[in-house]
Structures are given as C-alpha cells and as structure tokens.
Amino acid sequence: MNKISMNKKISALLIIFFFSSKLVLAQVEDDQIDFGTPGEKKVEVDESCNLSSDQELLKLLNFPLKKFDPNPQGDSEIGSAEMSPQDVKQNTIRFYNEQLSEVNMVKLKIETFVSLGGDTLSSLINRSSKISLKHPEKCEFFSLYGDQIIGSYEMAFERILKLYASAVNKKNNIAQEFVRTQLTPSKMSVDDAIKALYDDYGYQQNVIESLLPEDVRVLFFGENQLLNIADVAESKLLAFSLLGGEIFGNSNEELFVFAPESKKGLLGSNETIIFTSTGKLYEVPLLNIPLALNVMRSLGFNAKIIILNHIYIDEKSYCKVGEAGMWYHFNGDQKQMGCDFLSNAVKSIREKTLEKSEGYELFKESIDRVTSFVNKKL
Incomplete structure (x- = not known):
C-alpha cells in the first residue's frame, strides 16, 4: 500500500470518527431532555396569592388590539382556502396573543370574572392570554384560552352556587358553562x-x-x-x-x-x-x-x-x-x-x-x- 493511499484511509477514518462523536453528543443531549407526562396539566401556583388591582385590569382592557381579518384583501380568492369557524377562532386567539406578548399578566378573583358581562366580558376574552383566575378557596390560579377556562376544579357547593347565581344574573354564559361542566362540589357531610x-x-x-x-x-x-x-x-x-x-x-x-x-x-x-x-x-x-x-x-x-x-x-x-x-x-x-x-x-x-x-x-x-x-x- 503506497503512502498516498494510506493517508486517504486515515483521513476517511478521522472524518467518520468526527461525525460519530457529534452523533453521540447529540444523543446524550437528547437523553437529558425533561419530557412531560402526556395529559399532565401544570397549574400555576402563586404562593403569595397576589391579585391585580382594578387599575391594572382597566389598563389591560384598554390596551388597543388590531382585529383579526380572516380574509385579508391581499390574498387571492382562488389561491387561499377559506378558513373554518374553528380555524378562525384559533387564529384570532393567536393573533391577539402575539400583540399582548409584552403586556403584564392580570390576576383576578374568579368572582370578578363571573360578574362580568356584555362588552366588558368580550374585551377581556380577547385578552385572555393575560388573564389568570384565582381559585376562591386555594392559592391557585387557572388560565383562560379564548372563551374557555382551562381545567376542572373542586370547590364547596355553596361557593359554586354563588358563582353560578352571579353568572346567571350577569348573563355570563362562559362562566355558566364552566360551573356546569368543569366544577365538582367538595364532599358534603x-x-x-x-x-x-x-x-x-x-x-x-x-x-x-x-x-x-x-x-x-x-x-x-x-x-x-x-x-x-x-x-x-x-x-x-x-x-x-x-x-x-x-x-x-x-x-x-x-x-x-x-x-x-x-x-x-x-x-x-x-x-x-x-x-x-x-x-x-x-x-x-x-x-x-x-x-x-x-x-x-x-x-x-x-x-x-x-x-x-x-x-x-x-x-x-x-x-x-x-x-x-x-x-x-x-x-x-x-x-x-x-x-x-x-x-x-x-x-x-x-x-x-x-x-x-x-x-x-x-x-x-x-x-x-x-x-x-x-x-x-x-
């Protein structure tokens, strides 16, 4: 075997070793990733249970938002597929979320949320990504995604009735549905x-x-x-x-x-x-x-x-x-x-x-x- 051929083989082996090392390192890094459990819901817990002031809520409600246009004029009517109502809803939520990326979170009592109605409630729903609602009996906050409160919760039955009564009187259908489908009463003697x-x-x-x-x-x-x-x-x-x-x-x-x-x-x-x-x-x-x-x-x-x-x-x-x-x-x-x-x-x-x-x-x-x-x- 001549010297040139030997050098080529050595070079090839070095190249293979180099890329093999990169693959091993990449595998090690992948193995160190912390995977979550499917279906696991992480609840934000605020140990201090601090709530936002009325001024902070008003500031959020008054924050100007550009409206989402599902059919912008620049799109070709032939080339763009019409979005389904669900697609429009999801894209609207994401569109508003992007505009609110630099806005501070506002933490409210759930009692405050259920007492809202009309235009005020609609305005808050558009800014749902910046709203956390406090559990009335625990130091625990849960989130809004559009017009949906995320998760299922347990609380005293009398508390549930008070929340529902307030939601009915204010015609807050979102809160009513939340009570009917996502709240379970605590056990009763x-x-x-x-x-x-x-x-x-x-x-x-x-x-x-x-x-x-x-x-x-x-x-x-x-x-x-x-x-x-x-x-x-x-x-x-x-x-x-x-x-x-x-x-x-x-x-x-x-x-x-x-x-x-x-x-x-x-x-x-x-x-x-x-x-x-x-x-x-x-x-x-x-x-x-x-x-x-x-x-x-x-x-x-x-x-x-x-x-x-x-x-x-x-x-x-x-x-x-x-x-x-x-x-x-x-x-x-x-x-x-x-x-x-x-x-x-x-x-x-x-x-x-x-x-x-x-x-x-x-x-x-x-x-x-x-x-x-x-x-x-x-």
Whole structure:
C-alpha cells in the first residue's frame, strides 16, 4: 500500500470518527431532555396569592388590539382556502396573543370574572392570554384560552352556587358553562346534606332551574319545567348530585322520613321528620318528600318512608285519621278534630312507642330499625 493511499484511509477514518462523536453528543443531549407526562396539566401556583388591582385590569382592557381579518384583501380568492369557524377562532386567539406578548399578566378573583358581562366580558376574552383566575378557596390560579377556562376544579357547593347565581344574573354564559361542566362540589357531610333541605329561599328559582339539565327538569317537574319555590332546596341538592357531589362518611347511612297519611286536620307547623341511623332527628319545613327521597337515594343513602295514620301518645290518648281523611285526637272517650302530628310523632320516636301505632305491621322493618338506632343513641 503506497503512502498516498494510506493517508486517504486515515483521513476517511478521522472524518467518520468526527461525525460519530457529534452523533453521540447529540444523543446524550437528547437523553437529558425533561419530557412531560402526556395529559399532565401544570397549574400555576402563586404562593403569595397576589391579585391585580382594578387599575391594572382597566389598563389591560384598554390596551388597543388590531382585529383579526380572516380574509385579508391581499390574498387571492382562488389561491387561499377559506378558513373554518374553528380555524378562525384559533387564529384570532393567536393573533391577539402575539400583540399582548409584552403586556403584564392580570390576576383576578374568579368572582370578578363571573360578574362580568356584555362588552366588558368580550374585551377581556380577547385578552385572555393575560388573564389568570384565582381559585376562591386555594392559592391557585387557572388560565383562560379564548372563551374557555382551562381545567376542572373542586370547590364547596355553596361557593359554586354563588358563582353560578352571579353568572346567571350577569348573563355570563362562559362562566355558566364552566360551573356546569368543569366544577365538582367538595364532599358534603350527612348533616349538611339534610340541612340543605331547610333553605328554599337562598337562591332564585331561575338560577337553580338553569343549573339542572333539561331532561332532568322534565323528569322531576313536568313538561312546563317550572320549579316551585317550595322545591328550591330539594333541587339544590339534586344539582349537587348531578354535578358529581358525594357524601363523605358512612356510605350506608340510613334515612327514615315520617309522613302523615293525610294532611287534613294537621295542627301546628308543617315540618317533615327525618331520622338518621346515627340517631339524629331533623324537622324539615315544606319538604317535597318524593323529590327528597329520589335525591337522597341518588347520593347513596338508604332512604325509606314511614307513613303514619295512627300515633300512640299514651295509654289514654292517640291521634288517628278518620272520616274523609281527617286527623282526630282521641283522649279517653273524647274525640277532637285535629292533631299535632309533628310533636306527637317526635315523642313516639324518642319514647320508642312507634310499634304501638296501627300501621306498625305495614312498616315493621323500618320502625324496628328506627327503634334500634334510638336504643344505640341512649
């Protein structure tokens, strides 16, 4: 082998070695890249939870933006394909984002966002890339992308209702959709769930109605879908269930609803008795019993009804449904129209005399369960 040939081989080997080294180094650099997990959502957390001032918000809203033109005059009508509505939306968002690249972020309470409407809301949506919304219960911010709030979140049900009521009153459809589809209520205790049935006047009927899907409204309230004011509390709990709310604690909690066979001749207040397997007794006003039972069962409760047409009071007196479905109070040989059903039924539960009612055999299993829970409570 001559010297020239040897030099050529050495040169070729050096070239191969050089490029091989570059490839190895490139591979090492690639291996050091930190890959994210697919679908992982990184939430911006501000430990200080600082919020922007009203002046900063106004400054952002007043920042001039050029409007996006999906069909600029310079384009050839033949050479350029017409954009779909989705393409127009995406390109509009990107077009505005580019103009706002040097603008500071504005951090708002979610309560502020849901209270916006009309032109102010539209202006804010155009500047969505510079908006962060603070979770009302956590030091956590979430982002807007156009008219979409990114992510799904959990918060207290009462907080959700307040946000939704504000969004409905301001006709903020973006916030309404966010509440209906991206918020899940925090778990509720048994006690809180039953006490939620007390309040029929906390929210407007139209607010609760619009929170329920149309098919649910038809199922529970008929074709006219009108919600009675007396059913607002039960409907709130129904909304809690439909939004994915759950009850924490004993999932096998038993509930017993005591109802009179007739409402004719009832004296005193109109509360309905609910007794739980923990031994607690509640007196709920204006309860829609069929609706309440359905809602409670949807939340995992073993809910049963006990209908009474006779209440034992003592050895000489009792209440009973008589002619034409009228309640009468009997005391010895005396018969008087009317009965204080609530007080006497509560007394019978606590004194464990339900088994002396004439309807005992019909509801024997449930009444025996109630008596056993009363014994445990004592």
